[in-house]
């Protein structure tokens with residue numbers, strides 16, 4: 606059995622994963638970490654990961670940007686690989702994650718679903734064909750009213766994926782209300798909508814002269830993120846230090862299915 610520490614165990618994603626792992630034959634939660642204590646769990650829960658004295662093989666993190674430094678320190682000190690799913694991280698925090706991966710296995714992904722990770726690849730092909738033909742790129746994301754960060758980590762990851770295929774020539778435009786001017790050619794507009802219980806929608810629009818192509822991913826339940834995070838945790842447990850993402854997990858599964 607792979608022993609998991611669930612960081613952010615009493616949040617929405619923490620509880621999705623707690624329920625999924627109750628039925629899992631290969632992995633179990635041995636401890637949780639959360640500042641909130643409104644839920645009774647079948648495992649011990651600590652207020653801060655530094656207090657956790659339970660041995661584990663991997664950590665799954667869906668918590669808060671405020672907890673990322675303690676999380677990385679613990680992961681390095683105890684040599685427990687960590688799957689970082691929390692979004693809204695600053696550039697400085699992202700750099701700390703990369704640095705930590707020199708000492709312990711770290712997998713970070715702003716979106717654990719298969720669909721979004723495949724979309725990232727499709728967008729690179731689309732951008733290479735459509736951008737030279739003069740198409741503009743815009744991204745619109747929609748999420749529930751409880752979400753703290755905007756734009757979503759996924760919207761930024763989609764833009765980054767496109768930008769990687771375009772030699773990093775693009776800047777991101779989050780707010781057009783401040784200046785009276787036309788959009789720049791080399792920009793990707795990113796807009797966030799918040800309301801109700803929308804699980805997660807991402808729309809990437811390639812707008813050309815007289816034609817528009819739209820790529821859209823809709824998450825109907827949070828279980829898609831939970832299942833992806835569990836797959837990632839199983840993949841990461843026992844791995845050497847290094848920086849991993851969901852493409853490693855998906856490629857690993859494709860190879861397994863071929864054999």
Ligand SMILES: NC(=O)C1=CN([C@@H]2O[C@H](COP(=O)(O)OP(=O)(O)OC[C@H]3O[C@@H](n4cnc5c(N)ncnc54)[C@H](OP(=O)(O)O)[C@@H]3O)[C@@H](O)[C@H]2O)C=CC1
Pocket residue numbers: 612613614615616617618619638639640641652653666667668669670671672689690691692693714715716717718754830
């Ligand atoms: N990568 C992916 O595929 C996905 C990523 N996410 C991201 O995961 C994160 C969590 O999402 P979600 O579960 O919906 O959010 P929730 O707010 O429901 O859960 C977060 C939990 O972490 C707790 N928490 C806050 N601060 C700390 C801390 N310092 N230490 C430990 N626990 C803390 C919260 O307590 P309290 O409520 O008291 O603040 C809460 O119980 C977000 O950043 C979200 O964007 C979400 C879905 C998919």
Ligand SMILES: O=C(O)C1=N[C@H](C(=O)O)C[C@H](O)C1
Pocket residue numbers: 692693715716748752756757758759760804805806
């Ligand atoms: O907060 C959420 O709910 C989600 N957050 C992630 C993000 O910021 O991209 C992933 C998913 O869209 C749900």
